Amino acid sequence: MEFLELKNLTKIYQKDILAIDKIDLKIKDGEFLVLLGPSGCGKTTTMRMIAGLEDVTEGEIFIEGKLVNNLQPRERGVSMIFQSYAIWPHMTVFNNIAYALKIKKMSKEKINETVKKVAKMSNIEEYLNRYPSQLSGGQQQRVAVARAMAVDPKLFLMDEPLSNLDAKLRVSMRTDLKEMHKRSGATTIFVTHDQSEAMSLADRIVIMNTGTIEQIGTPNEIYHDSKTMFVADFIGSPSTNFVDVKIISKDNKLFAKNDAFELPIDDKFNDKLHGYIDKDVVFGFRPENLVLSSDEEKLFDIDVVLVEPQGSHSVIVGRLLSKQIKIVSDEVRDMKNIKTLPIKSNGIYFIFDKETEKRIC
């Protein structure tokens, strides 16, 4: 049985703002699930409905098979790390962590023991007597984590918990959170708009777009098997290059053709592309799947605009048919005198339906 299930979940704010549009989602026990999507796509709303902080307009939320739509947040066994941390400014770190336990009427010794334990796990033992204002952002974040762990929740909810930290701290906290998840084994839903955060943390990623789910899958599935143009575009940095082509058939062989090139398509796709012959589709090339080529083997030339060195590799920004193309290469370093480059496909690409923007193959 699933640990958490969302059925047909819908949220409408103020009568006409459709924030969440009929989403279905199942989360396994102990899973680390990441909700990923651009700002305003409804991640926070989804999380708040699961927590019980926001009314559900339509649909159902089940935790361990039990309908929780009408339960108070405290009756749901969830714990949350807020984006602003929301650690109470008038309480010491100790009292922040202990508050929930005091409410549960836990004994003094037990409270002390629990607070010590979670403080140790989140590395804030020496700050227990301090007030939040006397802590750095990273330390405050750890207090929020410790407070959330202290109640030993069945479900952890984290809403962009790392977004207020500087880049370096963000990466190290990321590792810490992952470790803590491994140790506690609590089911976790983590919200972020940062794809690299999502990729490195998630067991599975849920990609959201304007209130709907685009794709659910492991980080590798999401990247290598993107189901929609939105996902192909959103995931990956630089993102996927989209090229308009027409599918044509010559002597029972399919080609993708436009003004710049004619690319033979692998025969294994023939079935799926059957209905698309002589129609326009969109090809998606990940930046690493367009590679430098010799003049004899090239598919097309790009006009080089600039090169962004990244150390281990370079991002070549070029133009093809007056559209921007980005290519990742570890061969080219210095581009001073290069105006054009011959490029070929390494055989890996997505083909999308132009209307539905869904993947054909």
Place this chain on the structure above:
Amino acid sequence: MKNKYKKWFPYFLLTPALLYYVLFWIRPVLRAFFESMTDYDGSFSLMFFSKVINESMFTAALRNSLLFALISVMLQFTVAFMMALLLNKKFKGSNLLLFVALIPMAVPPAAVAILWKTGFSTFGWINNLLITLNLIKEPILWMTAKGYNALLFLILIDTWTVLPSVMIILLAGLQNLNKEYEEAGLIFGASRFQIIKDIIMPILKPTIITAVILRMIAAMQVWMISVMMFGYGRVPFLVERIAYYTDMVPMLKESYKMSLTYSVVVTTIVMISVMIYLRVNKKKEKEVRI
């Protein structure tokens, strides 16, 4: 050179305000202290303090002022805080409710007294309303209320008048409060009441202290509604005595010094009350920390 200029510049900017204070504030205050502590011929004497304390109305005025301040501040704070909590929740009609709640603020004190005086007269609209609603048979003789009843009566009228101003301060504080503090409370198991007591009130404390102190000072100085409703001497207050000596009997030889002495007494009591209140709050804070 530049540093010196920087150092003195703020004081230069403050000069007009300082001048104003010296002329219109410090001078009269010092004068009041001086007059209250001297005899007619200018020699040091506490004669007027003893006169004030032994005056027949003084005990009643002191008791009324203190009771009025204590009860009205508690009542007003409690009701205003509940209203602010309610209005802080966005719901249908909350803006309209806020507008209605703010109306008494727009009514000047003299008009308030007239409004209530006509309302509470034997055949005024309040008796009419109560009779129409079949709540009473005979008109109630409100204006003949005496002693504590009259005091309570004044407290209620004052509360009606100042509630919006207290409420608006608290509401402003609530609206600045990070909503996630409350939500964290909900998630971590606190009840509505516990959230108010353990989270909202402590975080809002600076705002609450401001509101309470402003009310305490104003309540200690109440006089106009008493005079408007009942006239001088029926329900005496400390500041009502000042008004009495300056307005009603200004010709008496002692009036000037009596009213200034009363002023000094009121100022002292207000200052002591505020200090006690702040001290008590500090102590509470320490307890919370441990």
